[in-house]
Amino acid sequence: MKVAIISGITGQDGAYLAALLLKKDYQVVGLLPDGRLLDTVRLDYLGIKDKVILRRIDLLEETQVKRMLAETNPDEFYNLAAISSVGVSFNLPLITFDFNTRSVMVMLESIRQVSPRTRFYQASSSEMFGSLGISSLPIKESFLFHPVSPYGISKASAHWLTVNYREAYKLQTCCGILFNHESALRPAHFVIKKIIRSAIQIKNGDQKELSLGNVSVVRDWGYAPLFVEAMWRMMQQDDMADYLICSGIPTSLRSFVDMVFKKLDLESSEFLKTDTSLLRKLELETIYGDNSLAKARLGWEYNLTTDDLVHRLVEDEIDFMNWEKKMK
Numbered sequence: 001m002k003v004a005i006i007s008g009i010t011g012q013d014g015a016y017l018a019a020l021l022l023k024k025d026y027q028v029v030g031l032l033p034d035g036r037l038l039d040t041v042r043l044d045y046l047g048i049k050d051k052v053i054l055r056r057i058d059l060l061e062e063t064q065v066k067r068m069l070a071e072t073n074p075d076e077f078y079n080l081a082a083i084s085s086v087g088v089s090f091n092l093p094l095i096t097f098d099f100n101t102r103s104v105m106v107m108l109e110s111i112r113q114v115s116p117r118t119r120f121y122q123a124s125s126s127e128m129f130g131s132l133g134i135s136s137l138p139i140k141e142s143f144l145f146h147p148v149s150p151y152g153i154s155k156a157s158a159h160w161l162t163v164n165y166r167e168a169y170k171l172q173t174c175c176g177i178l179f180n181h182e183s184a185l186r187p188a189h190f191v192i193k194k195i196i197r198s199a200i201q202i203k204n205g206d207q208k209e210l211s212l213g214n215v216s217v218v219r220d221w222g223y224a225p226l227f228v229e230a231m232w233r234m235m236q237q238d239d240m241a242d243y244l245i246c247s248g249i250p251t252s253l254r255s256f257v258d259m260v261f262k263k264l265d266l267e268s269s270e271f272l273k274t275d276t277s278l279l280r281k282l283e284l285e286t287i288y289g290d291n292s293l294a295k296a297r298l299g300w301e302y303n304l305t306t307d308d309l310v311h312r313l314v315e316d317e318i319d320f321m322n323w324e325k326k327m328k
Helices: 012-021 041-046 063-070 086-091 094-113 150-168 191-203 224-236 255-265 292-298 304-325
Strands: 001-006 025-034 053-057 076-081 119-125 173-178 210-212 218-220 243-246 250-252 271-275
Touching: 001 012, 001 218, 012 025, 012 041, 012 224, 025 250, 041 063, 053 063, 053 094, 063 094, 076 094, 076 224, 086 094, 094 119, 094 304, 119 150, 150 173, 173 224, 191 210, 191 304, 210 255, 218 292, 224 292, 243 255, 243 292, 250 255, 255 304
Parallel strands: 001 025, 001 076, 025 053, 076 119, 119 173, 173 243, 210 271
Antiparallel strands: 218 250
């Protein structure tokens, strides 16, 4: 039985990845932030809380990480732990940069010293590329980074640390450069989750309007349960490398809003309001990627259209909301 460690197991990706690995007969060890209130709602929803081993740890403390590696002897280590909100990173730039970079250095150095056979996955982000201009799109793995947020800068630093340990120390490391990927398990402050839940609540008569910032932005949105499969496939390769994981489909936020409301037989213009406080200091207007390398080398399949994605997300959110009501 393979042993996999997942930091950030209680988040969207961590929960879906844990469920996938359990189906593949892994023993899954999930790392939890030390000293914080335990939040296992996503693991509970997927019915896997009692099937994983949960362990508290401070990922900034090298001694704790080394002890954990020695005791678990993992085959694979998926690092999904991060301060992951772009908006929050502008308000807390020092904290964001410190955790998102220093924790990765601690993990890599601990693996090098204690468990060099362990394969390491780093969750990189499309935010590392910044604003490239329409003529440069779609983004490919070879593009240079030019991040425009503290979050993007921290992710770029962590990305290069992971590459460096692969090249300099010959560790088996890889980075998944994931574009926006959504599900019912997204935290409430992420915009697609907010849109879908608000639309459902408006349909149910529990909410009157939806407030958003810049709806002209164009993004590459995908389905999280399919993205975690790409993570696992990356870790099974003989030659570790870094891959863009994305849908490859550019969609404006306004179009996404319209599609969600149409799915619920609502007219978005009747409920959509602009809130200038939600505008970012710097905004990426358009960004989407090319997933051809991941499809060719990993055998990864992503064939959902934006209509397919919207349908799945609305249905999943309704199911999740019904589950929440039962749990109260």
